[in-house]
Every structure is written in structure tokens, then in C-alpha cells.
Amino acid sequence: MRIGLQVPSFSYPDGPQAIGPVFGQIARDADQAGLHSLWVMDHFFQIRGVGEPEEPMLEAYSALSYAAALTERITLGVLVSGVVHRYPAVLVKTVTTLDVLSGGRAWLGIGAAWNEEECRALGIPFPLLAERFERLEETLQITHRMWSGDQSPYEGTHYRLERPLNSLPPLRRPHPPILIGGSGEKKTLRLVAKYADACNFLGGPAELLHKLDVLREHCAREDRPFEEIEKTSTSRLSLDSSVGEIVDGLGQLAELGFDQVIHSLADVRDPRASVALLGQVAEEAGSW
Template sequence: MRLGLTVPAFRWPGGPARIGPILGRIARDADTHGLASLWLMDHYFQVTINGRAEDPMLDGYAALSFAAALTSDISLGTLCTGVTYRHPGLLGKLVTTLDVLSGGRAYLGIGAAWYREEHDGLGVTFPPMAERFERLEETLQITGRMFANDDSPYIGTHYRLARPLNSPPPLGRVDTARPHPPILVGGTGERKTLRLVAQYADACNLYDAPDLPHKLAVLREHCDRLGRPYEEIEKTVLSQFKLKDDPRTDPAASVAHLERLAALGIDHVIVSLPAVHNENAVISLGKVAAEVADLVPAGR
């Protein structure tokens, strides 16, 4: 089982001047202490579950590029880019750039977008939900083509690309034979989101919640209907651990929980640590990662 880290907030001691140094330390610690991935939110404003809209929020891809320059092994992605934030051709180019400069370590994490306040605040169009999902499907088609080095014209309902040229092409994630950055679709909607996962994505991102077995069953049903092997899809969940930042923390309870997730077939757990800015927090999570490194998820 793989363990990753998400950093969803930047309201840290020392104010804006300390964000760069602290984030840099977090990225380096995650890379050197055995974590598989580092994820940032891709929002304009902080979301209400994590604080106030006025709290610090970094551009996801600029911050990941910063992290890429400080690391060598860890995979990098957003949880998740809203489809409304960037034109799909530019998004494909952006993720490819991160992939090339990081040595093939990028994910494309994407979803249908939901946070209207940030759109209105910065003057970004926020279409109705049905249209956002239409745009998400077209974006998955376009970025999939770009990652596969297919520059033939794309004519959709919302997007038209005369030549989606993507040079240089992405390197692909270094620990697999996949020829492009894995495409991860975030969200738990049973009718649309999980169908898009089954049809287009390499990975899903679900919540570590009581209904997780049901969501996985729905995903399997979509795969069966579309003729897609369910086992091909990397199952990730977003979880919150309440580890203390003391490196002597006993990881037994966290390991037991991860064993239960592995029994459900979860491949990759992405953890949010409430005090991630504390110096030993990521080191403590690395201890847990070491404990579950040989844990094989059900179905693998």
C-alpha cells in the first residue's frame, strides 16, 4: 500500500514569508521519509471546511513546481483541479510541463468544480452542474489525447482544438509503464463521476467514509458495464490522521486502519495531517508508511 500526503492549508506561524520555507521542508521530508505522493488543493480561495476564504491559498501548479525542484522521487498532483479553472488544452500543457521537469512524477487530478464563491470573486465563469460535467468529460478526452501525443483536431460541444500539439510529450510516471501522467478523477457521484472514472481515468479519489465499500461497488458496476477491468483503476482515498508530531508516536492504530482499507482494495491513501507544518509531523507519517509498505490491497 502507498501512503501520500495532502497539504490543504497554509495558515502557518510566521505568515506569508514562512510559507515557502515550511512547504519546502514538508516536500523534502515527504520525499525522503518514504511517502509515495504529495498533493495540493487547486483552489483560488481557501475552502470553508479548512478555514476562511481570506486564508492563504497558493496556486496548485506553481506550488507543485516549487516542490518538484526540491524532491526527486515523490509523485505530485492536485486534489483536485476544477474543470472550470483552465482551458483543457492549457491544462494538458501545464501538467505535461510539470511531468517533464519532475522526471515523470505528475498526476492530473481533476473534478467538476463546486466552489462558486471563488469563481464569482475572480470573475471566472461557473456554469450549471450539468454543463460542468459535460466540460469535464471533454477535458478528459482532450488531455488523454494530448498525453498520448495525438494532435488531431478535437471538436466537442464546449471545446474546439484545431491542433492539440503537446511538445515535449510527458514522460509518464516513473514507477509504471503507463505512457502518460495518470489521470485521477476526484469525487463520489455515483451516476456521473464514477462513470467518468470507469471510462477515462487511471485513478479515482474517494473519501475515507463509512460508505466507501458502496462507492467501490458502484465503480465496479460502471466498469463491468463499460467492459473496463476494475483492477486497472488505482483506488485512492482521502483520509485524516490525528498523529501527533512526536516521532515516538505509536503508529499501531493508523496501521490497523490502513489494513482495513487494504482489505477493501484501496491502493493509495492520501493523508491530511492537521499540524503538517510541525517539524516532525511528516516524519511520523513516514513511520506509518514504512509499516504498510508491504501491505497488498485486496485484488492485487
């Protein structure tokens, strides 16, 4: 079982001047603790359930580039990039750059996007859900084309590329893993089966098991080995939990078929405690 860390909030007690040093320390601590992955959200405003829109929020890929310079082993990803936030080829170039500069440690996390409020506020076009999924599939097709070195023109419904050149290519082979976030059974999981290297789910054991069954069915229809896809789940870490309790929960997820659990940072006032706890969990869970 691999252990990841998501940093969803930058509202540190000492204000904006603390964001760089504190986030940098979180990244270094997570790297040294042996965690597998470090993630930030692709939002421009803070989201409901975490805080108020006016709270501090970093641009995702700038933040990960900063973290890459401070770390050596931990993989780096956005959970997940909203498909409407960037042109597909620009997103591929951005993730490629992160991969090259980090020594081959980047992920491409991507999804159909959901936060209409921040998009409207900042002038980002936010089409209806059906079109967002069309754009998501075209983006995945463009991504595979560019990372395979295919420079032939791409003609889609929403995107047209005359020459999808990506030079230089990513270091990670065959390419940075593509993780699709979301658990919609008709569209999202079909795209996972067809294009992705990993998926990310939320929910309790019964719901998670059901989603895996649906994904398995999509893989069968796409003639794709179900085992090829890394199954990840996101969970909120509680500092009140013991290492043993967390490890037991991970064991249950491992029995369901999950490969990685990404824990959302528990306490923005004491992030080092959260990372230290996860380091102990990673050490214990590494025997599986």
C-alpha cells in the same frame, strides 16, 4: 498500501515569509520519508472546513513546481484541478511541464469543481453542474488525445481545438496517471471507469465499499478491468493516533480494495511532526 500527503493550509505561524521555507521543508521531508505522493488543493481561497477564505492559499501548479525542484522521488498532484479553472489544453500542457521537469512524477487530478464562491469572486465562469460535467468529459477526451500524440482537430460542445499539439510529450508512460475526484454514482464514477487511472473517495468503510461496488458496475459496462483503476481515499491525519492505530486503519482500507491513502496534514503549527509520523506509517505499511 501507498501513503500520500495533502497540504491543505499555508497559515504557518511565522506568516507569509515562512510559506516558501516551510512548504519546501514539508516536501523534502515527505520525499525522504518515503511517502508516495504529495498533493495540494486547486483553490484560490481557503475552503470551509479548513479555514477562512482570507487565509493564505497558493496557486496549485506553481506550488508543485517548487516542490518538484526540491524532491527526487515523490509523485506530485493536485487534488483535484477544477475543470472550469483552466482551458483543457492549457491544463494538459501544465501537467506535462510538471511531469517533464520532475522527471516523470506528475499526476493529473481533476474534478467537476464545486466552489462557486471563489469562481464568482475572481471572475471565473461557473456554469451549472450538468455543463461542468460535460466540460469534464470533453477535457478528459482532449487529455487522452493530446497525450497519445493525436493532433487531429477536436470538435466538442464546449471546446474546439484546431490542432491539439503537445510537444514535448510527458516522460511518464503511457502518460501521467489521471485521477478523478468525487464519488457521484451516475456521472463521476462512469467517467472514472471510462477515462481515469485512479479515483479518490471520502467516507467511512460502508460508504467506501458501496462506492467501489458502483465503480465495479460502471467498469463492467465500459468493458474496463476494475483492477486497472487505483483506488485512493483521503483521510485527516491525527497526531494523537499511534503508528499502530493508523496502520490498522490502513489495513482495513486495504481489505476493502484501496491502494493508496492520502492523509491531510494534521497540524499546520508543526508540519514536520505530521510528516515524521507518516514516514513511520509508510515504513510499517510497506510490508503489505
